[in-house]
Amino acid sequence: MNSLLIYNGKLIGTTGILADAYLYAEDGVICDIGAGKPMHMDEEAVLINAEGLYISPGFIDMHVHGGGGHDFMDGTVEAFLGVAETHIRYGTTALSPTTLTSTIEALFQTLDAYKAAKEINTKGAQFIGVHLEGPYFAMSQKGAQDPKYIRHPNPEEYEKILAYSDDIVRWSAAPELPGAIAFGKYVRSKGKILALAHTDAVYEEVQVGFDNGYTLATHFYSAMSGITRRNAYRYAGAVEAGYLIDEMDLEIIADGIHVPSPLLRLVFKIKGVDRIALITDAMRAAGMPAGESILGGKQDGTRVIVEDGVAKLMDRSAFAGSVATADRLVRTMMQEGRVSLIDAVCMITATPARIMGLDTKGCLEVGKDADITLFDDDICVAATIVSGEVRYRRDDLNLG
Structure with missing residues (x-):
């Protein structure tokens, strides 16, 4: 199983922005979203400390x-x-x-x-x-x-x-x-x-x-x-x-x-x-x-x-x-x-x-594809993730 955990970010939802947010995905699908201390830190997952970046749908x-x-x-x-x-x-x-x-x-x-x-x-x-x-x-x-x-x-x-x-x-x-x-x-x-x-x-x-x-x-x-x-x-x-x-x-x-x-x-x-x-x-x-x-x-x-x-x-x-x-x-x-x-x-x-007609894309919700973009206040992209896989990341992005 391939898993991904992004934490310490600002998650962009359809109606608002969730502060101090985390997102957990398994095998390319979002399984959990929340705020505060992530529930999945001890699991074998790719970890991304967003350090205040926006966590956006791809x-x-x-x-x-x-x-x-x-x-x-x-x-x-x-x-x-x-x-x-x-x-x-x-x-x-x-x-x-x-x-x-x-x-x-x-x-x-x-x-x-x-x-x-x-x-x-x-x-x-x-x-x-x-x-x-x-x-x-x-x-x-x-x-x-x-x-x-x-x-x-x-x-x-x-x-x-x-x-x-x-x-x-x-x-x-x-x-x-x-x-x-x-x-x-x-x-x-x-x-x-x-x-x-x-x-x-x-x-x-x-x-x-x-x-x-x-x-x-x-x-x-x-x-x-x-x-x-x-x-x-x-x-x-x-x-x-x-x-x-x-x-x-x-x-x-x-x-x-x-x-x-x-x-x-x-x-x-x-x-x-x-x-x-x-x-x-x-x-x-x-x-x-x-x-x-x-x-x-x-x-x-x-x-x-x-x-x-x-x-x-x-x-x-x-x-x-x-x-x-x-x-x-x-x-x-x-x-x-x-x-x-x-x-x-x-x-x-x-x-x-x-x-x-892409029913599994376009927003960050449980059950949707883990297509995610991380960016800062100037919309400068720090990472791009497709189906839970990090396909681009800026050198200074903290993994772990």
Whole structure:
């Protein structure tokens, strides 16, 4: 039996923070939580003296493309492991590898690499299924997606893709495209999460999409229509639809750049903690120095420049994915979004767990997975634990 005891910390619960707390886990599952002197000090367990650090549920990043110089579209096991081992250092215990618009051959190569990597990923953040971003997008909202691969939904193609891999858990597309509703119904019939993204839809088109399964807004505000005019008439766009449809979930890149401070405050004020998931949308330059990088696969990706804390197209005409890490999201949401620590943590733990259907993750309770992140008042990560196993720890963290 493998066991873990963390003590002398501040445990973040769903409604409050438990001081002088301990957490005990066996075989990757939380067995006991309490305050004061731990009951399990004499047992053969890995001991971590938190020394006043926060004991938090592990961060869940449901939309990430890369990090540490790797991108999932590299299509290699090395890339998958490299991304997972990069984000573990910043508190992410679980992540959903996300693709870009590409050829179907490149997509299948990436899906094959995922299948192989998930079996040997013992050092990084846990993989929780693949998110397909594209290729069914509005060309006018392509953002940094490569336009030569953007197209309308084709039943022969998307049925083939979903038949190819059981690892796909989510697909993002523009609901207003010809064939997008039939596509959405098919995706939902296979039990996958369906999200709207890179869309020029007006409110009425989003509502139809929502009624047919498009219940999540991918990187809200980014590559998404707002109020527009058509033939002199004013229409609400996808952003306004995200606010008006109460049951729609939103994910936001809370780096303070993709969604600046006033909009972070606005989205939280309207949607609240239970409908917002914080995501990095990180590309390969996350965790790397500023300078030139590549969005997408190394062989045919798009050259970008990383500056001012964000990746941009070389002509600076659009952002090209973020270089954020999960700790930065929590820190930024607190400082610029002006939310509490509990709420910021909830938006990167409990809310994404609920959206992704991860019943055993997202909070620290008896019977849940022992996915845990330890951090200080500045949200600097000291340790990241996956299923009770310490996969990252800062050198000064006291074991024993």
